[in-house]
Amino acid sequence: MTLASYYSLLRKKEEELQRVYHCEAKLLNSQAEFQAYQRFVMEPELSSNTWDGKKAEKFQQIRHEDMLESYQDMMEQQFSVVFDQLSAKANDIKEEINLIRQMIAQLEAQQAEQ
Numbered sequence: 001m002t003l004a005s006y007y008s009l010l011r012k013k014e015e016e017l018q019r020v021y022h023c024e025a026k027l028l029n030s031q032a033e034f035q036a037y038q039r040f041v042m043e044p045e046l047s048s049n050t051w052d053g054k055k056a057e058k059f060q061q062i063r064h065e066d067m068l069e070s071y072q073d074m075m076e077q078q079f080s081v082v083f084d085q086l087s088a089k090a091n092d093i094k095e096e097i098n099l100i101r102q103m104i105a106q107l108e109a110q111q112a113e114q
Contacts, residue, residue, distance in 0.1 A: 003107045010100045017093045024086045031079045038075065041068050 001009075042063060046056060 001103075003104065003111070006100055006104045006107065010097065010104065013093055013097050013100060017090060017097065020086055020090045020093065024083070024090075027079070027082060027086070031075070034079075035075055038068075038071055041071050 044050075046060065051059075
C-alpha cells in the first residue's frame with residue numbers, strides 16, 4: 001500500500017470512530033428517555049375504587065411481573081450489552097488507527113531515508 005492509501009484509510013477509520021462515539025451519545029440519550037418513561041408502565045394506578053377483584057389483581061400482576069420486569073431488563077441488561085459492544089468496537093478501531101499510524105510513520109521514515 002502507498003502512503004496516500006494509508007492516509008485515506010486513517011481518515012476512514014477516524015470517521016468510523018466518530019460515528020461510534022456519536023451512536024453511543026445518541027444511545028445514552030435514548031436510555032435516559034427510556035428510563036424517564038418507566039413510570040408509565042404502571043399507569044394508570046388502579047385502586048379499589050376504580051377497579052377491584054380477581055381480574056384487577058391478575059392485571060396488576062401482569063403489569064408488575066411481566067411488563068415492568070421486562071422494561072427494567074431492557075433498561076439495565078440490554079442497554080448494557082449494546083454499550084459494551086460499542087465500547088469494544090471503539091477499542092478495535094483505536095487499535096487499527098494506531099497500527100495505521102505506525103505504518104505511516106514507517107513509510108515516512110523510509111521515504112526520508114531515500
